[in-house]
Amino acid sequence: MHDMARLDNLDRRVVHALQVNPRASWAQVGAVLGIDPVTAARRWGRLRDEGIAWMTAYATSVGDQGPMALVEIESAGQSLEIATRLVDDPECATIDITSGGRDLLLTVASRDRAALTGYLLQRIGTLDRIRAIRTHLVTRVITEGAGWRLNSLTDAEQSRLRESTDASARAHPRALTEDEHAVLAGLVTDGRAPTAKLAERTGLSPRRVRDLVRDLLRSERLTLRTELQAEASGWPIYAWFFLRVPASAANTISPRLGSLTEVRTVLQIAGPCNVIMAVWLKELTDVSKLEAAIESQLRDVEIVDRSVVLQAAKRTGVVLDPTGRRLRNIPIKP
Structure with a gap:
């Protein structure tokens, strides 16, 4: 059904x-x-x-800065296996299996910067069957999924x-x-x-x-x-956008992105794509429609890349089944 x-x-x-x-x-x-x-x-x-x-x-973090990171993984065809290995890690708050230029996108958090670095290098960095890892340190959380409404x-x-x-x-x-x-x-x-x-x-x-x-x-x-469950929400298409925004305009543009109905998460990142956002959409064709709307309304924003989530294995500390239903909770660090 x-x-x-x-x-x-x-x-x-x-x-x-x-x-x-x-x-x-x-x-x-x-x-x-x-x-x-x-x-x-x-x-x-x-x-x-x-x-x-x-x-x-x-x-909630003391202040609006990490310690958090988004981690892109190219998994050599082993996305499900890697997601299963990481799903019970409290540091791994969210695990998305995605299309596009990365196979997995992780949201990672820990109690302080040293612990975060240790997890990234000693846990993520030592996984086998991985082609590449790209880490983006979060400098500011603009909008998070807790504020998304039906x-x-x-x-x-x-x-x-x-x-x-x-x-x-x-x-x-x-x-x-x-x-x-x-x-x-x-x-x-x-x-x-x-x-x-x-x-x-x-x-x-x-x-x-x-x-x-x-x-x-x-x-x-x-x-x-x-x-x-995303499917039950009426917004079943889940996607990530990687944006490049002029540094002088990032603090102005990021909240405007966060006010869009489709947007669940907006993060400012230390990296070439300095704003990354997650959205829920009603149809797959809405991915390109949202891109067009952003490009027409926010001229300074360059959409560098995007990935559609094929399966969410974990969302904010909650392990999900393949249909997106809750299985169990894993406490998040910090």
Whole structure:
């Protein structure tokens, strides 16, 4: 059965609600969507249990710089084998098997620059059956997939769901404490885990857990990410674009790229292609249409290369099956 048939309009509205506020109560979701809370919970439970939609958690970097890298691999025809060997590595957040000038594209992260370098050289660099490896260090994250939305809710409905953030905490970011790391570990596999369950796992009091989760989310030091199978989203074509932008214009153009509906990720890179972005599209022909739109609207942007993803083996710490459904979560470093 085609997976789009498994998401009706109400399914999509429930998923969008949890994209806006992943820990909204079912009473709040139901009130905004005009349905019974039990119905909202049941809809999400079915999608989650079938691996069509899921939620995960990861610490937001202190500041907007790495340590991250995009790694292109030419695999001598062994893409699936290499992806299988790397899929459980916590440093390897995303693994895409692609067409075009690379066979795999990895998103790699670690706790600091030295650890990232060690992983790139000692793990990736020593893999056999590889023709070539090209590494691009990320200098700035402009847009990430956690901000991508289904657009099934009105602006007013989203506003009713949206949690406030603490601007002062964002202005003075701080590393996670031991207790905060413990809470994060409990949220990795289930971002909607009840406070009581998190308290049991961490040994902290329910009130302490509730306060920690609230502070982490309001300070934006914790990202809770609601995702779904690309095919079921209605945007099944996943592609990467490699762009060259004048350095003087990169900080202006990159956010404009990130505002495009199709764009999920925009990264500034230290390299000849200084902006790399990931997009979800409805049709394969939309790849060339998006290129034409970018070239006509952003004259300074040169599209150097592009790759369509044939299979996503892992997305932001979540291992996927060949159809793009969730199998299991692997905590992301850092």
